[in-house]
Amino acid sequence: MTNASVSFAPAVSAPATPTLLPTGLRDALPPEAEHQAACVADLLRGFAAEGYERVEPPLVEFEDSLLADADTSVARQTFRLMDPVSQRMMGVRPDITIQVARIATSRLAHRPRPLRLAYAGDVLRVKGNQLQPQRQFTQVGVELIGAASVAADVEVIRCALDGLSRLGVAGLTVDLTVAALVPQLFDLYGLPTAQRATVRDALDRKDGAAAAEQAGPLADLLTGLLAATGPARAALMLLTSLDLPDAVQPLRRDLTEVAEALLHQVPQVGLTVDPIEGRGFEYHTGVGFTLFARQVRGELGRGGRYQAGVDPVEASTGVTLFMDAILPAVPVPAPRQRLFLPAGTPVDVGRSARADGWVTIAGLDPKEAAETSAKRLNCQAIYRDGQIVELKERA
Known part of the structure; x- marks a missing residue:
């Protein structure tokens, strides 16, 4: 009995798409x-x-x-x-x-x-x-x-x-916080570890009732900190009125002083405070x-x-x-004007035009009509007979 050789055809897979990028990645194109x-x-x-x-x-x-x-x-x-x-x-x-x-x-x-x-x-x-x-x-x-x-x-x-x-x-705003404040209060008041995540989640959702329900002796203070959230001037008044423990008062002081300095130095910028x-x-x-x-x-x-x-x-x-x-x-600036330089144009002409602010597009094919090339390449002007001539009809 002889061993028959068996061949298998290679699996046919769908052709890869060369322009497909991984999720979250993309090409940045002109302009x-x-x-x-x-x-x-x-x-x-x-x-x-x-x-x-x-x-x-x-x-x-x-x-x-x-x-x-x-x-x-x-x-x-x-x-x-x-x-x-x-x-x-x-x-x-x-x-x-x-x-x-x-x-x-x-x-x-x-x-x-x-x-x-x-x-x-x-x-x-x-x-x-x-x-x-x-x-x-x-x-x-x-x-x-x-x-x-x-x-x-x-x-x-x-x-x-x-x-x-x-x-x-336009319309810039800054939101100030002091992230170390709440964890330090948890430590000072001895909030059990099992409750901290629940309270933190409620604070992140700005759910004062849920936070107070789990915060024990911290309930009133956290409710006050939640109220001291919003436009800076009103929020700072509420924040400074809270009876915070001595250990965290430096955090409140820094937050208050930063806010007051910004209100003075950049008054045109919107400023909000969120201490939690x-x-x-x-x-x-x-x-x-x-x-x-x-x-x-x-x-x-x-x-x-x-x-x-x-x-x-x-x-x-x-x-x-x-x-x-x-x-x-960010406002996008107007595109710079493009000047077509027919094949064979002296190099110094291009240098001079670029110094004057033009984007120069050099022609590479002397057989193609210069004006046709200029319009195809979206140029607004062409160098002809020693002068820059505006193209009336643009591509």
Whole structure:
């Protein structure tokens, strides 16, 4: 008996779609990509003018250094991969703030404090969320390292607001919080661990009745803090009237002083106070803030005071701006005029035209009619017989 050879036809799979991208990732096309680059450059120029020097961390780091000082929420958002050279695990940064803090407390530990650093770059996260579905987006920000003061908090907030105003973002508002307040009250009043999550969830939903039901001796105080939420002037009056324990009064004082300074320095900006907001501020140790703009969905940025480094620990304040949320609120400039240069046009003609503000489009095919090429390439003018001639009919 012989063994018959049996062959199997390869499975036929559907052809891959070359333009299909993973969920949460997308291509930035003209003119959006250029618009974003110009906005980022404008923000960085403004930060540099106030003494913030740019750093540029790598996109990927070894996992143990990238996440050394990060909280668990950052770790959960980190893509991990194996470095084929060192055989060590690496992480793709989900946030640049933690990298800047590492640079400040290691490579730049010898620099005098306070240290002002700025950054811009893309981050990648495992998941998006309802308000920010993109998993890759551009962050721009500043970090003020080694200064624990209201003045530092106010400077960082004002720098961000000034930058957004320069871009033309209208209707800016700032929401101030102090995320450490509620956890410290839980500790001071000995709220059982089992109840803390329930109370925290109720506070996040602004459900005062549910929070009070579970908060025991903290009920009245938490109800008062919930009432002290809203436009800054009215909220501060209520907040200062509360009988807070001595241990947390410095937090209230800082929040009040930051709010009063902003009311004075940027009176055109809307200011609200929410002393119990904690979502997204888990690692902050002092005043935190979120930036919004009227008629814009989602946050434009957020920041606050935190501790950078481990030994020694440095009090710091920073802000991160989210360009994907900011761009829709920035007026798009009119496109620059395009000048077609027929094939063979002297190089100096193009240089002179670009110096005068034109975008020059060089013809590459001497056989194609120059005017036909100019219209096809959406040019508004053509160089002809030593002159720039406007095209009456545009493509």
